[in-house]
Amino acid sequence: MGAFIDNEVVGAPGHVPPYSHTAVYAACDRTDLIACSDLRPEVMEKVGKQYDIPTERQYTDYKALIDKEQPEIVSVATQPEHRAELVIYAAEHGAKAIYAEKAMAASMAEADAMVEVCEQNGVLFNLGTQRRWHPGFTKMKEVIDSGRLGAPKTIIFNGSTLFNGASHHYDNLLFLNSDRRAVWVQAHLIDGNWTVEGTRLTEDPVGGGIIQFENGVTAYAVTPSREIEWEVNCEHGSLTAWPGGVYRMREAGSPGYRGRATMTDAPFPDYEPASPNLRLVEDLVHALDTGEPLVGGVGAAHAGTELIFATIASHLRGGARVELPLKDSAIRLQRVRDPRQPRYGP
Numbered sequence: 001m002g003a004f005i006d007n008e009v010v011g012a013p014g015h016v017p018p019y020s021h022t023a024v025y026a027a028c029d030r031t032d033l034i035a036c037s038d039l040r041p042e043v044m045e046k047v048g049k050q051y052d053i054p055t056e057r058q059y060t061d062y063k064a065l066i067d068k069e070q071p072e073i074v075s076v077a078t079q080p081e082h083r084a085e086l087v088i089y090a091a092e093h094g095a096k097a098i099y100a101e102k103a104m105a106a107s108m109a110e111a112d113a114m115v116e117v118c119e120q121n122g123v124l125f126n127l128g129t130q131r132r133w134h135p136g137f138t139k140m141k142e143v144i145d146s147g148r149l150g151a152p153k154t155i156i157f158n159g160s161t162l163f164n165g166a167s168h169h170y171d172n173l174l175f176l177n178s179d180r181r182a183v184w185v186q187a188h189l190i191d192g193n194w195t196v197e198g199t200r201l202t203e204d205p206v207g208g209g210i211i212q213f214e215n216g217v218t219a220y221a222v223t224p225s226r227e228i229e230w231e232v233n234c235e236h237g238s239l240t241a242w243p244g245g246v247y248r249m250r251e252a253g254s255p256g257y258r259g260r261a262t263m264t265d266a267p268f269p270d271y272e273p274a275s276p277n278l279r280l281v282e283d284l285v286h287a288l289d290t291g292e293p294l295v296g297g298v299g300a301a302h303a304g305t306e307l308i309f310a311t312i313a314s315h316l317r318g319g320a321r322v323e324l325p326l327k328d329s330a331i332r333l334q335r336v337r338d339p340r341q342p343r344y345g346p
Contacts, residue, residue: 001101001128002038002077003047004342013244016275021075021099022051024277030285035069037062039339046344062086066093073284076100077128080163081334084110087125091117097124097284102167104305107332111305118298124287126294127301129171130276133283136247139271140232140239141176149251150235152177152217158228159208159221162308163333166207166221169228171304173211173219176232179300181214185310186321190223196316199330207311209319237263245273 003022009015018027025033035057038044044058059065066074066089074090076083080103087100091114098118104127105111118125131137144152155173160166174180187209194203208223227243237251247268252261283295309329314322316331 002075003036003043003050004344007343007346010346014273016273018275019277021077021101021277022047024275024281025073025075026051027275027278028281028285030289031073031281034071035059035065037065043342046342063089063093066090066095070094072288073097073099073281079335080104080106084114087114088117091121091123095123097126097288099126099128099281099284100301101128102171103163103308104167104301106163106334108306108309108326108329110332111302115298115302124284124294125298125301126280126284126296127167127171127304128277128280129168129296129301129304130280131168131172132175132296132300133276133279135271135274135276135279136241136245137172137175139269140230140241140247141178143239143249143269144176144232144234145178149237149239149249151215152232152234154231154233155217155219156231156233157219157221158226159223160206160228161204162207162311163204165228166308166311167304169221170307171300172230173307174300174303176230177213177215177217177219179303180217182211182303182307182310182324183214184212184321184323185307185314186210186319187221187311187314188319189312189315196331199332201312201331201333203335204333205312207315209311209314211307236261237266239268 001020003020006017006019006023009019018024022033025031033051036044036047036053037059039060048058074095076086083100084105087098090098157169187207190206192205194205208221211219230241232239240248249266249268250263251266253264254262256262287294306326310322310326312331313329314320
């Protein structure tokens, strides 16, 4: 996600570039990409050649980059096990805004600390859960908020790996439900190669279950092995989103033979395709320029992270209902794996 994932998604259905952090900053007319950091100099050399970052601004020590370059926006594109340390240092040493990859953190304690440091230092924070900035889902939320279909009642989506996938899906769930507070989670994890050793979670498990919100909306994360799909059922209609940017709206029609309303197709509103990751950075820039609130924010990122760890907690308690806010979560994701090598070309 730092620089080369654009080469992995060429031709993906519905994909609109730019996608990686560096590609987004290069495309945004309000940002200049000034420096990069990686533990692998050979990776930075490729980044430098592609994005005109001179060798003297390529750092193997991220703290040296932040201290010397004093960037206004810092991107953290590591895996979640290393995220909190970098975000906290950036927030305490001059960053005005942070774009961090998902999942937010490897533990709830780390997520709590990230919220605290960002709020104490007035640092803007957006998590890379890009569906929140996807124009199709933005349009879906506009329909929900308009009241045309009545109040939302249930939201159904595919469960997936918690940190890599549900970090996206839980955030989108919160977004579509106007970031209302979740009050309980009842969930389970699918058997796989993960284990819990003391407080250490050894791999990223697949989870599914039920999430209840304060406004009466009930969400269901189901676990079929297929691409992510969404269905929002409202009082007088429904909205669906399918892979590849396919959206559908249905609304109540005339009564059927049992007296219940039939459902008829209605045109889904038009929208202009755009890169959600570019819109994420433009959201940060707009907030820096104007002082207006973010579409995302550190609070939303924390709420989605809490759903991840509540899913784990419910499973470890035998599928029991877990009340929120989540208390005393000691689980931490800690995998043992080699760094993923970038794909330098399509």
